[in-house]
Amino acid sequence: MSQAPPFQLQDFLPYLLNQAAETSGQEFQSYYKARYGMLRTEWRVLFHLGRYGDMTATDICSRAKVHKTKVSRAVSALEARRFLKRETRSNDRRHEALSLTPAGEAAFADLTTEAQRYNATLLSDFSDEEFAVVRRFLLHVARLDCKDSQT
Amino acid sequence: MSQAPPFQLQDFLPYLLNQAAETSGQEFQSYYKARYGMLRTEWRVLFHLGRYGDMTATDICSRAKVHKTKVSRAVSALEARRFLKRETRSNDRRHEALSLTPAGEAAFADLTTEAQRYNATLLSDFSDEEFAVVRRFLLHVARLDCKDSQT
DNA sequence: GGCTATTAGTTGCTTTTGTAACTATCAACA
DNA sequence: TGTTGATAGTTACAAAAGCAACTAATAGCC
Known part of the structure; x- marks a missing residue:
């Protein structure tokens, strides 16, 4: 009854x-909490804006796979x-373009x-080589291994 | 100003x-939630008892690195x-020996x-070989890579 | 134009987690 | 014995996450 290797x-x-x-x-x-009192989602939003440029909350949601209430x-x-x-964007007032302030840029640079x-x-x-294997595996499991890696 | 590879x-x-x-x-x-309405920590406790035998809540805490309120x-x-x-153990009434019921054993077998x-x-x-690399990496990051792997 | 459906984002309520204080039991040692 | 300190486990309260309903703005279509 016991499976081959337990x-x-x-x-x-x-x-x-x-x-x-x-x-x-x-x-x-411990870094971002101690220095800036940030929560994980806050650090993630900061990083997205700093690394990938201005975007809306919804953009961050889809890129980071985080629910919109958390992002909000x-x-x-x-x-x-x-x-x-x-x-608020003038052409569509539902969208809010988010961008870092100089203080935000500084925190981003420091934390990066x-x-x-x-x-x-x-x-x-x-x-x-080992890192490449690990990275490929993690991207695979997270279903992020699309051919077109995001810019 | 830009770091070598962004x-x-x-x-x-x-x-x-x-x-x-x-x-x-x-x-x-989705498996344990749909079939047994379990939460993650509950599945983890079930698995520990099923796989590693009877133990106390504190044993599970230290093995699984879960806080005792969650286990409780x-x-x-x-x-x-x-x-x-x-x-309750007769020699030390603070300890509670936990063990699976037949229903628990069945759920454990199914979920395993x-x-x-x-x-x-x-x-x-x-x-x-690739799995071995991934496994070694994950154990390393999780600080679980002790020589004496738990029984 | 006006009705309906869709999208961006927020808010309220519930569930879950984290933290700290608490009870009960036991061990050590004067 | 009885006092101090440690350990097992629970409970109460606070922070965070998840879910669903909500507002505001827009697009599509008649």
């Missing part, structure tokens, strides 16, 4: 992925801290530096 | 890990649905089969 928890990918995401997320959170609240919080500003540094520490024991 | 979101591991964990977690959740609530929920039973099947689909495009 199923180990450390072989179950949703569990492994969750543990790894939790640990790394917590560790990196993150945008409000970042606006209250003067990290971004909104501008940290992100790259932190990323490097996670990969220190792995070769470029 | 930092891509798809290279940032906490982000990638979170997306992959979210997607796979959601997908697998999951245990209560599983007990209410008659998936597990508690037994699904887990293995789902796991296989995630890995269908990857070789054993």
